[in-house]
Amino acid sequence: xxxxxxxxxxxxxxxxxxxxxxxxxxxxxxxxxxxxxxxxxxxxxxxxxxxxxxxxxxxxxxxxxxxxxxxxxxxxxxxxxxxxxxxxxxxxxxxxxxxxx
Amino acid sequence: xxxxxxxxxxxxxxxxxxxxxxxxxxxxxxxxxxxxxxxxxxxxxxxxxxxxxxxxxxxxxxxxxxxxxxxxxxxxxxxxxxxxxxxxxxxxxxxxxxxxxxxxxxxxxxxxxxxxxxxxxxxxxxxxxxxxxxxxxxxxxxx
Numbered sequence: 268x269x270x271x272x273x274x275x276x277x278x279x280x281x282x283x284x285x286x287x288x289x290x291x292x293x294x295x296x297x298x299x300x301x302x303x304x305x306x307x308x309x310x311x312x313x314x315x316x317x318x319x320x321x322x323x324x325x326x327x328x329x330x331x332x333x334x335x336x337x338x339x340x341x342x343x344x345x346x347x348x349x350x351x352x353x354x355x356x357x358x359x360x361x362x363x364x365x366x367x368x
Numbered sequence: 369x370x371x372x373x374x375x376x377x378x379x380x381x382x383x384x385x386x387x388x389x390x391x392x393x394x395x396x397x398x399x400x401x402x403x404x405x406x407x408x409x410x411x412x413x414x415x416x417x418x419x420x421x422x423x424x425x426x427x428x429x430x431x432x433x434x435x436x437x438x439x440x441x442x443x444x445x446x447x448x449x450x451x452x453x454x455x456x457x458x459x460x461x462x463x464x465x466x467x468x469x470x471x472x473x474x475x476x477x478x479x480x481x482x483x484x485x486x487x488x489x490x491x492x493x494x495x496x497x498x499x500x501x502x503x504x505x506x507x508x509x510x511x
Contacts, residue, residue: 269502269503269505269508273392281423283389285391285422285423286493289422289472289495289499289502290484290499290502291499291500291502291503294503303370344440345439362506363505363506363507363508364508365389365508365509365510367504368390368391368399368510
């Protein structure tokens, strides 16, 4: 299984959309940097991953949420928050990493 | 202490399946050229390579590019060289290297292009099939 990372906001770029079109079902998707914006509930982009919870395992990097002052905002149900150690674990657990830039 | 700077790479017997995913139009950023460099390096090490064009990356291999007024190098002909090398590798049984040049059908059609608009012969592949191929790769590098 492959770990996909996405570091762009879905409001600005199509990196997440392309990732979800081409990642194989069952893969893990980790949102980092500006990519964490896609994990927020109640935005016009929330359905982008909210509608795909059955296809992928979604993770979001907590320090990048904190850095952007978004810790007080609700996340989409089922998205798991990881720290840097969790990031490392995800990389180690998967066969390959595909960074969508 | 060994001098690591003099150590040679021992790549004997190391063979991986690489996929290069081009997602950006040429000339507006450095991504396209950087990926092209990686493709050429992988060839030097006789690695398998699937060179993929999706999203605006499809424009990288549009025919008829003319960058003269930009003062930038038109690097699309390099893909013609890659195509020729691919043919050589396909024909020469001593070269254990499989290269594929693939365009995602959805991205190409969304941009009003077809295979005849492209500078090289490509495999036009639906997203679903490309997804399956991506999952089989050892290394995926994109941008």
